[in-house]
Amino acid sequence: MTEHKKRRFRLAGVIAAAFALLVAPVPALAQSQSQSAAAPVTVPALTNWAPESGSYVFGRGARLVASGAAERRVADTLADDLRASGHGRVPVVGGAARPGDISIDVRPSSTELGKEGYELQAGKRLSVTGATETGAFYGTRTLLQLLAQGDRIPAGRTVDVPRYKERGVGVCACYVHISLPWLENLVREMAYHKLNQLLLELKVKSDAHPEANTWGYYTKDEIRGLVALGDKYHVEIIPEINSPGHMDPWIENRPDLQLTDSDGNKQPARLDVTQQAAFDYYTSLMDEYAQVFTSTSWHMGADEYMLGSDFAKYPQMLRYAQDKYGANATPQDAYVDFVNRVHDYAASKGVRLRIWNDGLTGANTVPVAAGTTVEHWLNVAVKPSGLIAQGYQVENAAYSLYLVRGGFHSDTESLYDQSWDPRSFEGEKLTSGKGITGAKISLWPDNGRGETENEVAVELWPALDHIAQATWGDPHPDATYAEFAARGTAVGHAPGWRDLTKVPVADGTYTFRASGASFDAEVRRTADGYATLRTADGCLEVRGGKLTLNVPLQPGAEATRETCDDQNTLQRWEVERVAGGYRLVNAITRMAVSPVDGRLVQYPVDQHPPAVWRLTAH
Structure with a gap:
C-alpha cells in the first residue's frame, strides 16, 4: 500500500501543466456562463439553481443572524472566515434578519436536506438553512465561494444535497x-x-x-x-x-x-x-x-x-x-x-x-x-x-x-x-x-x-x-x-489558507550565526518555494543515517556540504521566520538543523531546541 507499489511514471511537464490548468481556462468559463442562465460558479457545482430577479449585495452593514447554539457555532466560524478572506469583521447577532443580513438556520424538520444538505436563498437578504449543523455549515462554504468572486450574488435559490456520505x-x-x-x-x-x-x-x-x-x-x-x-x-x-x-x-x-x-x-x-x-x-x-x-x-x-x-x-x-x-x-x-x-x-x-x-x-x-x-x-x-x-x-x-x-x-x-x-x-x-x-x-x-x-x-x-x-x-x-x-x-483557496511558498529573505549571500557557530551561504529561492544554501564548499544537504523511502529520517543525521544539484530535494530548505531570527528546516525531512559539537545536525523540535539563526547580508 505504501513504499512497495511498483508502478512509476515520469513527471516531466506535470507541474507546469497543472499551473496552466489553474489559470488559463477562466475566459472559457466566463463565456459559458454568459451564454446561459447557469448557476453561480461553485465547486462542487450547483445542479438545481432557480434564478430570481435582483441580487444580494454583501456590504458594510451585513450581520450574521443566528438564534440557537448550533446556528451560532456555524455563524462564528463563518465570521472567522469572512475576516480571513478580507471581508472585515461581521457581527453575529440574534433576532430578526433585515435587508443585507445573512441568516443561519438549523431546522431538523427539513428532512429532505438530509444530514449534510442545505438550502441557500439569495435576495435582499441571504439565508442558509440545514436540517443539521453540518448542513448549514456547508451552505456557508457555498456562500464563501460566491463572495470570493465579488460582493454581489445573483438572486436565486438552491437545495444542494450530496450523493455520497x-x-x-x-x-x-x-x-x-x-x-x-x-x-x-x-x-x-x-x-x-x-x-x-x-x-x-x-x-x-x-x-x-x-x-x-x-x-x-x-x-x-x-x-x-x-x-x-x-x-x-x-x-x-x-x-x-x-x-x-x-x-x-x-x-x-x-x-x-x-x-x-x-x-x-x-x-x-x-x-x-x-x-x-x-x-x-x-x-x-x-x-x-x-x-x-x-x-x-x-x-x-x-x-x-x-x-x-x-x-x-x-x-x-x-x-x-x-x-x-x-x-x-x-x-x-x-x-x-x-x-x-x-x-x-x-x-x-x-x-x-x-x-x-x-x-x-x-x-x-x-x-x-x-x-x-x-x-x-x-x-x-x-x-x-x-x-x-x-x-x-x-x-x-x-x-x-x-x-x-x-x-x-x-x-x-x-x-x-x-x-x-x-x-x-x-x-x-x-x-x-x-x-x-x-x-x-x-x-x-x-x-x-x-x-x-x-x-x-x-x-x-x-x-x-x-x-x-x-x-x-x-x-x-x-x-x-x-x-x-x-x-x-x-x-480560489479556502479562507485561512496559507501560501507556503514564500521565502522570507531575499536572494543573496548571508552570514548565518547561531550558538557560536557561523557559516556563509548564498540563498537562492527554488521554483517550489524553498531555498538552497550554497557555500564555498557546496550546497547544504542532509546526509547519513538509515534511509527510509530514500530519506535520512533519523534525528541526529548531519547536514553537510555536497555538490550542488538543483534536482536534489534534500538540498532545499525552508527558511522559517521565528522570534529573533530564522530556523532552517529541511524541505523533505521536516527537521531543523542546529550546531552540535561543531556539526550541523537535524532534530525534531521536541528532542532538541532548534537553533535560531541570525542572518547578516553581505
Whole structure:
C-alpha cells in the first residue's frame, strides 16, 4: 500500500501543466456562463439553481443572524472566515434578519436536506438553512465561494444535497513527515469543497512505548490542534496505524513482536498475529490514539501483509488457524482473525473498523467481521460487488485516484472526461451506487525525496476539486475539463489558507550565526518555494543515517556540504521566520538543523531546541 507499489511514471511537464490548468481556462468559463442562465460558479457545482430577479449585495452593514447554539457555532466560524478572506469583521447577532443580513438556520424538520444538505436563498437578504449543523455549515462554504468572486450574488435559490456520505482524502504521513501547516491547509481546503473525511496514517509519539519513538512522529498536542481544526470545519480525521503489515515504524525496536520465518529470519515490518502480546501492543496504541482523536472510525490498514512472501514460510500461521478454527482453516484465517479481533476491540469502544481490500483474496474460510468498512484500492479476486453482496460497506479508493510522491499521479483531466464517479472501481464498474459509501483520493510517500510538499500541493488541488465534484454531485457539470478547472480558479483557496511558498529573505549571500557557530551561504529561492544554501564548499544537504523511502529520517543525521544539484530535494530548505531570527528546516525531512559539537545536525523540535539563526547580508 505504501513504499512497495511498483508502478512509476515520469513527471516531466506535470507541474507546469497543472499551473496552466489553474489559470488559463477562466475566459472559457466566463463565456459559458454568459451564454446561459447557469448557476453561480461553485465547486462542487450547483445542479438545481432557480434564478430570481435582483441580487444580494454583501456590504458594510451585513450581520450574521443566528438564534440557537448550533446556528451560532456555524455563524462564528463563518465570521472567522469572512475576516480571513478580507471581508472585515461581521457581527453575529440574534433576532430578526433585515435587508443585507445573512441568516443561519438549523431546522431538523427539513428532512429532505438530509444530514449534510442545505438550502441557500439569495435576495435582499441571504439565508442558509440545514436540517443539521453540518448542513448549514456547508451552505456557508457555498456562500464563501460566491463572495470570493465579488460582493454581489445573483438572486436565486438552491437545495444542494450530496450523493455520497464519504468524500475524502487519504494521506500517509507514516514514514516521511508532512508539516502541520500543510495538513492544516488541506483541512481548510477540504471543508471549502465540502469534503468530510481525512484519513491520516501517521505515528503519534507514544508515552506507553517510548522505544517506538523513532522519527517521524507527531506530538499529542500537535494532533489535538489538528483534530480541533477538523472538528471546527466538519472534517472527520480518521487515524490509521497500518497492521499487521507495514508495522516497521512501530516495531523496529521490538523484535519479540516481529513475525519470524521458518529460517529464523525476523520480519521487521510484520507483526506476529499469533502472539497475544502483539495484539495487546497494537490495542494499547489504539488506546493512546483515542486520547487525541475524536473520530468514531479506526483504520487498521490490513494491506500487503504477505507481500512478496508465502504463508508456507510461516507454519505458525497455519497452526494458529487450525487450533482456533479447525482442520480446514487456512493460514490466511490467522490474518483475518487478527482483523476481527481488532474489529471487536474497536467496537467495544464505540468505534467502527476500516481496512484496505487487498488482503481479502478469498483464501480465507473465516469471514471478516460484519460492520467492517472495506476501502477498495486494488483489483483482487474478491470484487467490490462481491463485498457489497456480503453486506460490507465499500469506499472507492481506486489506485487511479492516487498521487504517489515522486511517482504515479492521478490523471484528473482524463478522469473528468470519462465522467468518473465512485461506482468505477479498479477492475469493476458497478451500475448502482448501493453499498458504496463514497470515494477518496490518496497521497502516498513511496519516494519521499521525489517531490517536496509544495510540489505535491500543485497536483493535489485540481484532484481535490475533482473528487469533491464526483462525490457530491454531477461528475461532469461542464462540457470540457478546461471549463471545470476554471471553477477552481474562480473560487480560489479556502479562507485561512496559507501560501507556503514564500521565502522570507531575499536572494543573496548571508552570514548565518547561531550558538557560536557561523557559516556563509548564498540563498537562492527554488521554483517550489524553498531555498538552497550554497557555500564555498557546496550546497547544504542532509546526509547519513538509515534511509527510509530514500530519506535520512533519523534525528541526529548531519547536514553537510555536497555538490550542488538543483534536482536534489534534500538540498532545499525552508527558511522559517521565528522570534529573533530564522530556523532552517529541511524541505523533505521536516527537521531543523542546529550546531552540535561543531556539526550541523537535524532534530525534531521536541528532542532538541532548534537553533535560531541570525542572518547578516553581505
